[in-house]
Amino acid sequence: MSLFSKQNMEALKTPLGMNNPVTVQVLGICSALAVTAQLEPAIVMGLSVTVIVAMANVIISLLRNTIPNRIRIIVQLVVVAALVTIVSEFLKAFAYDVSVQLSVYVGLIITNCILMGRLEAFAMANGPWASFLDGIGNGLGYAKILVIVAFFRELLGSGCLFGYQVIPQWCYDHGYINNGLMLMPPAALIIVACIIWYQRARHTELQEEQN
Amino acid sequence: MNTNKNSYTFIYASVMVIIVAFLLAFVSSLLKPMQEKNIELDKKKQVLAALNIFEKDAEAAYAKYVKADQLLDAQGNVAAETGGFAVANAAVGEQLPLYVCEVEGETKYVVPLYGAGLWGPIWGYVALNADKQTIYGTYFAHASETPGLGAEITNRDKFQVPFIGKKAVDGEGNVVISVVKFGKVKDETVEVDGISGGTITSNGVDAMLKNSLGFYKPFLTKGACAAKACEAAQCAADSACVESVPAAKIEVVNQ
Numbered sequence: 001m002s003l004f005s006k007q008n009m010e011a012l013k014t015p016l017g018m019n020n021p022v023t024v025q026v027l028g029i030c031s032a033l034a035v036t037a038q039l040e041p042a043i044v045m046g047l048s049v050t051v052i053v054a055m056a057n058v059i060i061s062l063l064r065n066t067i068p069n070r071i072r073i074i075v076q077l078v079v080v081a082a083l084v085t086i087v088s089e090f091l092k093a094f095a096y097d098v099s100v101q102l103s104v105y106v107g108l109i110i111t112n113c114i115l116m117g118r119l120e121a122f123a124m125a126n127g128p129w130a131s132f133l134d135g136i137g138n139g140l141g142y143a144k145i146l147v148i149v150a151f152f153r154e155l156l157g158s159g160c161l162f163g164y165q166v167i168p169q170w171c172y173d174h175g176y177i178n179n180g181l182m183l184m185p186p187a188a189l190i191i192v193a194c195i196i197w198y199q200r201a202r203h204t205e206l207q208e209e210q211n
Numbered sequence: 212m213n214t215n216k217n218s219y220t221f222i223y224a225s226v227m228v229i230i231v232a233f234l235l236a237f238v239s240s241l242l243k244p245m246q247e248k249n250i251e252l253d254k255k256k257q258v259l260a261a262l263n264i265f266e267k268d269a270e271a272a273y274a275k276y277v278k279a280d281q282l283l284d285a286q287g288n289v290a291a292e293t294g295g296f297a298v299a300n301a302a303v304g305e306q307l308p309l310y311v312c313e314v315e316g317e318t319k320y321v322v323p324l325y326g327a328g329l330w331g332p333i334w335g336y337v338a339l340n341a342d343k344q345t346i347y348g349t350y351f352a353h354a355s356e357t358p359g360l361g362a363e364i365t366n367r368d369k370f371q372v373p374f375i376g377k378k379a380v381d382g383e384g385n386v387v388i389s390v391v392k393f394g395k396v397k398d399e400t401v402e403v404d405g406i407s408g409g410t411i412t413s414n415g416v417d418a419m420l421k422n423s424l425g426f427y428k429p430f431l432t433k434g435a436c437a438a439k440a441c442e443a444a445q446c447a448a449d450s451a452c453v454e455s456v457p458a459a460k461i462e463v464v465n466q
Binding site: 035038066067068069071086092093094100158 | 215227242246249358360407
């Protein structure tokens with residue numbers, strides 16, 4: 001099987017759209033609420049998850065035939081936790097500013113259900129290369145939703161993008177007020193729901209059959 | 212090979228745990244020196260940020276502006292000329308570190324702060340002018356406050372700059388600076404706007420300032436011009452005081 005066979009490319013591409021981890025698989029919602037109040041942490045979190053999912057997928061895929069079935073979840077968890085800890089240690093040593101930025105999110109990566117979901121659903125049954133692509137694809141698919149949600153939350157919640165004011169002062173002078181709800185976690189749920197609604201309305205094959 | 216056997220499961224788990232433990236311990240001890248250096252450098256940057264200094268080479272800037280990292284005793288006297296830097300902010304109160312700095316020929320005192328936000332610890336530094344009352348600059352940081360709300364205490368222009376020039380401590384050493392609800396500032400000289408939507412973190416900053424600066428009361432009142440027992444020796448060092456001291460006494464000091 002060639003490296004970029006149709007099957008492999010599908011593992012990479014479908015998570016970006018038709019098999020998106022957040023909107024279709026409904027994984028990783030919790031962290032999507034936590035880190036999307038601003039664009040910057042959303043992007044950092046998206047990229048970190050991408051790297052960790054890809055690495056964890058490869059490792060679990062390599063080990064998949066040796067892992068005892070009854071403790072496979074624990075093995076996956078240990079691999080993910082060890083990876084996250086090591087990456088965070090390296091960041092602290094070589095990119096301290098980034099590690100300060102990530103602070104709480106590093107811990108959140110371990111609990112991100114996308115990781116366990118992909119390890120269990122894909123890496124346990126596929127080769128390392130396909131698993132790697134699947135990890136990258138799912139990470140980016142997750143990052144994409146995070147960025148969309150964070151864009152709306154930051155714009156409507158604080159009138160900024162990447163911390164820079166984009167809604168001009170005269171709007172505020174004429175009575176425009178930032179929407180405080182947008183900065184609260186429920187706003188992320190509402191936006192994610194709107195994205196899911198839009199996606200399912202456009203792609204009717206995603207809808208369940210009516211009884 | 213039967214991977215479902217109990218013995219296999221036990222051996223697999225044990226070996227995995229030992230390997231991972233060794234790996235983590237190895238990585239941790241390998242990187243420790245570099246991490247500690249980074250943490251030290253970061254602390255220096257924070258002290259400099261309170262002095263409104265953002266030079267690229269923090270190491271050199273720190274050496275240039277910070278003249279001493281003293282340790283004070285409970286009476287506000289200098290107990291040690293160095294060693295203040297090694298004290299973690301969390302331990303302020305048990306020990307009293309004080310950074311004596313010189314910016315453009317003027318003495319500034321930087322006091323470390325430590326308190327509680329909504330989700331975790333918050334900390335910072337406040338730089339006071341030579342009068343030990345007005346604020347020259349502030350720096351605040353947090354471990355895990357909500358982005359866009361409480362975490363805005365790190366926003367320099369929005370939250371930290373408004374502190375500059377306000378009165379932190381009155382002549383009796385009472386902490387007068389307060390963080391109030393956003394838009395409710397009544398007395399411009401001692402009140403700063405909090406963050407709307409980040410009330411608990413804002414209150415945390417308020418409590419942190421009152422608490423941490425409170426530890427320094429003996430030091431802050433020492434040589435304060437409002438106090439009647441203002442000794443000539445202390446006043447002479449403080450140019451604002453000189454006028455209030457009888458001329459004869461100044462001569463004595465000058466000898």
